[in-house]
Amino acid sequence: MKVALGVCGGIAAYKAAEIVRLLQDRGIRVQVIMTDSAQEFVRPLTFAALSGEKVITGMFNRDSGAEPNIDSAIEHIAVAQSIDALVVVPATADVLAKFAQGIASDFLTTLYLATAAPVVVAPAMNVNMWEHPATQQNLETLRKRGVKIVEPGSGYLACGMTGPGRLAENEAVVAAAMETLGASQDLSGETVLITAGPTREKIDPVRYLTNRSSGRMGYALAEAGLRRGARVLLVTGPTSLKPPSAAEVVVVESAKQMLDAVLRLLPEASIVIKTAAVADYTIADPAEQKLKRGGNMSLDLTPAPDILAEISRHKKSQLIIGFAAETENVLDNARQKLKSKSLDAIVVNDVSREGVGFDSDRNAVTIITRAETIPVPETTKWEVAQRVLDCVVELKQKLSVVNS
Numbered sequence: 576m577k578v579a580l581g582v583c584g585g586i587a588a589y590k591a592a593e594i595v596r597l598l599q600d601r602g603i604r605v606q607v608i609m610t611d612s613a614q615e616f617v618r619p620l621t622f623a624a625l626s627g628e629k630v631i632t633g634m635f636n637r638d639s640g641a642e643p644n645i646d647s648a649i650e651h652i653a654v655a656q657s658i659d660a661l662v663v664v665p666a667t668a669d670v671l672a673k674f675a676q677g678i679a680s681d682f683l684t685t686l687y688l689a690t691a692a693p694v695v696v697a698p699a700m701n702v703n704m705w706e707h708p709a710t711q712q713n714l715e716t717l718r719k720r721g722v723k724i725v726e727p728g729s730g731y732l733a734c735g736m737t738g739p740g741r742l743a744e745n746e747a748v749v750a751a752a753m754e755t756l757g758a759s760q761d762l763s764g765e766t767v768l769i770t771a772g773p774t775r776e777k778i779d780p781v782r783y784l785t786n787r788s789s790g791r792m793g794y795a796l797a798e799a800g801l802r803r804g805a806r807v808l809l810v811t812g813p814t815s816l817k818p819p820s821a822a823e824v825v826v827v828e829s830a831k832q833m834l835d836a837v838l839r840l841l842p843e844a845s846i847v848i849k850t851a852a853v854a855d856y857t858i859a860d861p862a863e864q865k866l867k868r869g870g871n872m873s874l875d876l877t878p879a880p881d882i883l884a885e886i887s888r889h890k891k892s893q894l895i896i897g898f899a900a901e902t903e904n905v906l907d908n909a910r911q912k913l914k915s916k917s918l919d920a921i922v923v924n925d926v927s928r929e930g931v932g933f934d935s936d937r938n939a940v941t942i943i944t945r946a947e948t949i950p951v952p953e954t955t956k957w958e959v960a961q962r963v964l965d966c967v968v969e970l971k972q973k974l975s976v977v978n979s
Contacts, residue, residue: 576756576802577604579654579690581663581683582622583670584612587699587742591664592617595625597749600821602801603756606631606654608683610670634682655689662752664725665699665742668710674722675713693755697725697748702738725751753802761968763804768844769797770837770851770882772812774830778874779862787933788852790814792898795960796848797822803964808844810836812851830854830879837882838889846967847886848896850922852933854879887917894970896920896963902927909943919970920944922963942966 578598582591595605607622608631619630631654663670663683670683674696679685687694696717704710705727714724725748728741742748750760771793775783790811798819800807807822810833818824825840827833830853841847856876866872883897897918901908902925909923924931924940931939931953939953942963951962 576602576659577606577657578752578756579606579608579658579661579686579692581608581610581661581666581670581686582613582617583610583663583665583667583683584615585665585667585699585742586616587665588613588616590742590745592621592625593745594662594664594748595622597745598752599626600801601749601753601804602798602819602821603752604628606658608632608654608686610681610683612667631682634685652689655686655692658690658692660693660695660752660755661687661690662695662697662748662755664697664748666696667698668700668704668707668713671696671698671710671713671717675716693721693723695723695725695748695751695755697743697751698727698740699742700727700740702740705738705740723751723755750804753804756802760804762800762846762964765804765845765971766806766808766843767796767800767846767848768808768810768837768840769793769800769847770810770833770849770853771797772814772816773852774812774833774854774879775828776830776854776857776879777861778858779864779866781865784854784856784858785813786852786854788812789934790816791936792938792956792959793848793850794818795956796850796963799957799960799964805846808840810840810851830857830882834880834882834885837886841886841889841893842891844893846894846896846971847890848898848963848967849883849886850898851882852900853882883912883916883918894919894967894974896922896967899923900926900933906941906943906948909941913943913945920966922959944970 582588598605605626606628607626619632623630673684674687679688725743727739728743729739730741753760772790773786773788775785777783794816797807797809801819801821809818809822810825825836827836857879859875859877895918899909899912899921905923905925909921913921921943922940931937938956938959940951942949
């Protein structure tokens with residue numbers, strides 16, 4: 576997802592730099608648009624370095640020394656079509672008035688008129704400017720249009736006065752942005768440990784035992800967790816996927832390496848979701864040199880570590896969610912694992928079905944807790960991730976009630 580972050584001219588402009596980082600921590604791409612006045616408080620280079628994106632400072636490319644051209648003249652349209660939300664912080668009285676009256680005098684105000692994306696504004700200004708009837712009328716106009724207003728706080732202001740007008744806390748601004756993007760912050764404060772992908776068990780220097788897991792389900796859960804406000808620890812086997820930039824990633828290969836990484840991180844986690852397809856067996860004595868073609872060959876296999884069982888054995892108060900891939904007696908086998916491994920929930924899918932599960936962007940699962948069975952018909956793995964996290968939030972809430 577992509578957010579356009581409009582930065583206006585006010586003493587609170589410097590706080591927008593932290594908002595860039597907080598949005599990126601939740602897996603959001605951020606492009607900054609600065610008004611002329613904003614550049615008097617913070618240099619564009621600051622936002623370029625933080626966001627990794629071009630910072631837009633005007634309607635035309637005058638700063639670059641190049642002649643204005645058709646690309647720069649319609650850039651506001653391209654940005655308007657590419658964003659999922661427009662967030663303005665700090666939103667000055669001037670910009671609020673222009674938004675309300677439909678005045679397109681610079682890139683930011685033109686973008687506001689050009690985009691169909693939802694808009695969030697976080698006002699910051701002098702108390703008298705905030706309380707002025709004109710400002711309040713403009714805010715009411717924007718509310719009626721569906722613009723989300725992050726109300727300013729009250730306190731000592733840069734002008735020396737005390738009262739409402741201070742920019743809302745950064746976390747409140749980010750929470751409003753994420754809510755607008757359709758991602759509630761119901762996992763804020765949680766640390767989610769996720770395992771993903773396959774493992775590889777070495778046969779010789781060039782061969783290994785593995786499985787068809789792509790890691791997509793675990794990576795979808797990692798990104799969804801970030802967007803819902805969680806800190807995400809991702810322990811991943813070998814995949815071709817790019818992990819979410821804000822996740823804390825540990826790359827492993829074998830089941831033993833994954834177990835070691837998980838047990839090391841377990842004390843930091845409040846929630847564990849084990850999606851990795853871990854090998855059931857490992858090679859007892861891998862060859863040090865490449866095995867040559869010959870007659871029949873036998874491999875001496877020994878059981879690989881049962882990571883889910885070890886997590887349950889070492890857990891303190893963590894919520895533990897397992898995944899199971901089955902081909903027969905799907906629900907019965909899953910319920911047996913839920914009980915035998917002391918899980919809080921298990922997510923099971925029938926991998927004998929074509930087009931879902933392994934190496935696919937789609938899945939069809941059943942979420943089983945100790946109290947209920949929740950079928951999730953075929954859908955995207957992103958949507959499955961959301962349903963799993965919905966279940967996690969509900970389980971956390973029930974646990975909180977029991978403990979209170």
